[in-house]
Amino acid sequence: MDGVTGMNRLMRLIRNTGMAITIGLVVGIMAIFFNAAINGGVALTRSWLTSENPSILLLPIIGALISTGIYTLYLRNGQIGLGIVQVLVELEFIKTQLMRPFRVLMHVVGAIVTLIFGFSAGRFGPIVHLGASIGSNIAYYLKLESKDIRLLIGCGAAAAIAAVFHMPLFAAVFVLEVLYKKQFADFFAPIVMASVVANFVGRVTQNGQTFPVEVNGVSLISPELIWRYVVFGLLMGFIAILYMMSIQLFTGLFQKMKHIHIRLFSAAILIGLIGYFFPLNFELHNNTTYRVLTGEFGLGLLLAIGLIKILATGITLGSGYVGGNFYPGVTIGASLGVAFGKIIKPYGVDHSLFGLLGIGAMIAGYLNAPISGIILIIEFSGQYEMLIPALIVCALSVSTTFHLYGKDIFTDAYTKTIKNLV
Incomplete structure (x- = not known):
């Protein structure tokens, strides 16, 4: 009996690792398009607006017009929050699929508009939302158990962070510490796998940056x-x-x-x-x-x-x-x-x-x-x-x-x- 249980656990680990790698690849590719949309949009809008020209005041006004349209048409009637909060709520109501594809897509488009038109917000929350939703929708499509749904949501979130920010260890630990509150240690290996794969995809297509500190031979614990x-x-x-x-x-x-x-x-x-x-x-x-x-x-x-x-x-x-x-x-x-x-x-x-x-x-x-x-x-x-x-x-x-x-x-x-x- 113990041998059968051990074999089942091994097969589950192999299956989850395979799905984690798949999610890492998919999310890594999606992150490339997400970054390209933001960077391209920023380059386009800034090319015809200068700080010396009062027309720079129009930049957020145009963003408000587009955001109002998105909200009026798509984000009404009880839509729930974006980013980390959205993922936390999905984990709380794990048998209720809240991160549906079209809804998430409209939120991500709204985030891109926010960033392109000069508002002070970040891409971290939206990309976590997108990555977690990919893991969630795959899990619900395959009709997996609650624990496995949680796992794939975490894999998607970690993969998204690693792909955009090129920090796979931070991505894995962030998901475990913030989303799972350190309760699911057995999720660590698949989440790290998804992070590393997505990080590789991101680095081969983008230039990752690190910021070295010049210590000049001085001990940092002096x-x-x-x-x-x-x-x-x-x-x-x-x-x-x-x-x-x-x-x-x-x-x-x-x-x-x-x-x-x-x-x-x-x-x-x-x-x-x-x-x-x-x-x-x-x-x-x-x-x-x-x-x-x-x-x-x-x-x-x-x-x-x-x-x-x-x-x-x-x-x-x-x-x-x-x-x-x-x-x-x-x-x-x-x-x-x-x-x-x-x-x-x-x-x-x-x-x-x-x-x-x-x-x-x-x-x-x-x-x-x-x-x-x-x-x-x-x-x-x-x-x-x-x-x-x-x-x-x-x-x-x-x-x-x-x-x-x-x-x-x-x-x-x-x-x-x-x-x-x-």
Whole structure:
């Protein structure tokens, strides 16, 4: 009997691994088209708009017109949220297929419009939504058991992250830590397999970037730096709280407007004005982050980037535009981290050290995901010497947000969505 049970488990593992590889390939290819649509759209819209021309104010207005059309025609009547919240809800109601193909496609199109037309949102949430929905629909089509449906949803989400961001270990750990809350250790191997395959597909078709830190022979755990890590970790916890409060504040303000059309156009006007006076807000977050970490900006501009991104992302997501909150958080962490480095002048290391630590600390803080934050720092930098500094800043950041704020960035939206469904 034990032999039969063991053989069944082995066959299930082989089957799930095969499906994970398939999902990795499919999601990797879909991610290529997703990125191409965003990058091509941004290049097209920016080619006929310049910061010196008042017509730049039209960019978000056009986006509002298109988004209003998408919402009016396709995203009404009880549609539930996008991105991580959508996936969390699907996992909660595992026998109810909520991520249906056309619905997800319209959400993804809405996210592409948000990003193309200058709003402050990220591609992380939409691509996780897309990847998880591919895994979900395959599982439901094959009429798999609940546990296997959960597994394929996780494989799709991890594959999507790895394909777009070229960080397979972070992708796998993020899914386990944020989506599964560390309860499903037996999912690790298939999820890693999907991440690695999708990462390979992404890297052979796109140029992945890492951000090396110049340490100049100085130990990253020297006493001169340890106290700076402690202060910085606590500070980033407060910044993460400010980021979450911005989204919560604008969500409450915009919900007082009865019609979604008024919300979208009001937000478009505000984003247009921000972009007119601060054109960097219209740049894609990954481009801005790279420029921040490579030292293009001075202290004043770094502070402006971080604070304006907090404001603009709150307006964008609070008003109802489709998009993610991950990459704005990355840009905020990088810019304020490098600014911190310039202010305290770290002993013997490049300012980008604190930019990279800021990225992980922000993620750890507003997602309540310290392990994901630590791994993100290491995979971004490509240097495992960053482990101890990453541990310090991520631990202090998540402790600050947990004790002072008591919830992560998805809690309110998740709770509201669950109430609407039950």
